[in-house]
Amino acid sequence: AAQVQFPDWESSEDSEDYFSFYKTLNSQVIFDRGGIISYQTSSMDFKGGANSSTFYKNVNIDLKTGNVITEKDIFIPEYKKLLNTMLTDKIIAQNNVKTAEDLLEFGYWGIEDIAANNNFSIDDKGITYLFNQGEYSAPSLGTIKVPFTYSELYPILKDNSPISSFSGK
Template sequence: MKKTLILLLPALALLQIGCRSHRPVQPEFEQLAIDTLLERRGADCRIEYRFATIRNTSESAALQAIETANIGYFFQVEAFEGNAAQAAELAIREIDTTLLADVQPTQTYEISIESEGHASDTLATYVITRSSYTGGAHGIYGIEYHTYSLKSGLEITTGDLFTESQAERLDEVIRKKICETYHVTTDDELSELGFFPEYIGATENFLIDDRGITFFYNPYEIGCYALGGIEVTLTREELSAL
């Protein structure tokens, strides 16, 4: 996406101000629910999809672009040009031929993916929540945030929100806030808690709201599974100081 935002604070302002006379078409979300049970060699896999689809994509090229991107993220299919139901069929076939190719008899596997969408004048936020058990000691879960411009349909990245110098300071601020939260001061202390200090920094998994920006890290991204999901919120005041 071209750097049309440059700084985060103007982006935050869009959430509340917006130009009413040029307000882009707002997405109308509705849920597509798909439940499937796959069985093979005495094992089964329960799949539950709750996809928040945009029903009025015909009203805007931007909405169609956002829908296409969401389908790719949700069903984890690349360069897919069909609709959500077709993407679900493809994803289920992939699970049937890969996950269930080497199953344990009587084992029950579960895959649950849910999503929801929100819009505020010029921005749309899409949230995907995953939870699954596909073998091993425990299940896995994660949350993904995707923010789009309703005018262009393009996804907003940290490169659109921060300059290079701001991005460097941003990484430092995130590390400092994590240290403050966990009452440590050094990388060695972070490591002892289960963090991976070398991976701590800004992530593209973020949420913009009226508080500021929240970076979300799923298990194993910057720390061990036991640490769970980690959120780091930077307020408007902290962002303005970058």
């Protein structure tokens, strides 16, 4: 069937893996201390060149309870608006620009409307949010990583949360 659709394939300049497609699933523990495990899964789809993508999902587990740690477990009830603003401001700072609109020329879009997505990892220094490629930017930019220290997040952290031993709150 490929010969009928692509009769001049051998004389073309295209690589042999042009028709290749594969999916790779990986998982790893990225942090395991103080009763907290931060676990990351990645799903990589190879469709040839620029059409390939990798999707990441982080899961954080409180080993004392066995429960998955969500934003609501570690942040005060009215956290969302402030955290979303902090995410926007951090991405602006990471790219050395002044406004979210300035990010458009880099391939970002909708950063001013970015929303916390429960896709974060925890470690002893802070929390890192991930936004998968294509979520708020051109796929060519890859995954957007937004790290916060506990001191940066302190105003919205809950007292006595599963991460209190790291955050000091």
